[in-house]
């Protein structure tokens with residue numbers, strides 16, 4: 001059997017998982033790939049750090065460029081994270097005609113158009129299954145399994161850290177900071193966890209899915225990206241009383257020539273598949289015009305699930321190399337210029353609105369008058385009896401309303417004397433699963 005040389009850039013949580021599997025599962029991988037996968041070089045940041053994988057003499061280096069340039073390395077696995085150095089290294093590999101496997105969603109969301117073009121010019125594969133939803137093969141599903149479909153909608157729980165935090169808060173009453181610390185210890189979170197909790201990581205993944213579905217790269221700065229920092233234990237409890245769970249969603253919708261891409265926490269009704277996704281699991285619901293709804297569910301973060309996705313890509317690259325089929329998959333060149341982003345003001349959803357209201361006669365009338373003056377109709381109200389400094393918590397669920405009108409109403413509500421400092425609004429996604 002022939003041998004192919006592998007170089008890994010980065011040996012953190014995922015890099016060490018990939019290295020370990022390449023060493024310990026070599027016969028299984030050779031059988032699957034049709035070639036022996038030999039780990040020849042690994043770039044690390046700190047050579048002196050102790051790690052749970054051992055390497056033969058000469059494999060480790062702290063010079064990532066030397067790994068890419070090494071003639072014995074045929075395939076480069078980029079797990080270094082970050083954008084600038086990763087971009088330089090991936091470009092270097094692709095330009096040299098070396099196929100690249102990456103888990104780097106920030107890199108692809110920001111520079112995907114350029115990188116895919118360079119891969120195509122150099123007849124190299126750039127595979128990225130590990131960039132979205134961990135072990136869940138959603139990239140392969142969109143590029144291959146659903147290739148005959150016009151994609152109408154993708155809704156995903158795409159961040160394992162946030163889903164883990166929300167589940168711990170909801171099921172165990174755990175405080176946000178404690179749950180985040182746990183998620184970091186378990187290797188779910190990004191090196192900078194604000195990327196997880198502020199929605200940036202979900203945005204990167206949603207932008208990659210949108211690029212695959214519509215061949216158009218949108219800019220993160222043009223879409224709504226809200227994270228989960230503002231979600232309190234109270235919100236999860238009130239949502240549960242109302243029959244919902246709160247999930248951080250990436251939502252991608254096509255409406256004619258407009259694509260809506262938005263990232264935000266949302267109340268999801270109990271009974272919907274996405275509401276039952278817990279812990280570090282991810283799920284992606286895809287509606288195609290032929291397939292109807294398909295749902296992909298699995299472990300979305302952490303060493304093993306991400307290693308699973310990286311190795312799937314490595315096996316694919318090797319199969320392509322041995323059959324001369326590199327570049328077989330369609331290029332994501334971002335040329336669907338007729339598509340534009342749908343303005344956020346045009347979004348129409350229901351809202352959950354939590355406020356502290358003065359416990360006095362006539363206050364609700366003022367609130368409903370304000371909402372009504374913006375065309376927003378109230379669907380239900382939940383008022384708690386716990387009075388603190390004369391204020392009581394109240395939760396208003398609205399009917400479907402335009403985002404622009406809802407935001408204008410909030411601007412008027414916030415400064416009212418009858419309204420306390422904390423005003424929390426969360427969108428509600430009542431989406432039906434298509435037939």
Ligand code: HSE
Pocket residue numbers: 131132133134158159160161162188189190196201300301302
């Ligand atoms: N930090 C990411 C998450 C890792 O929590 O989902 C997987 O991309």
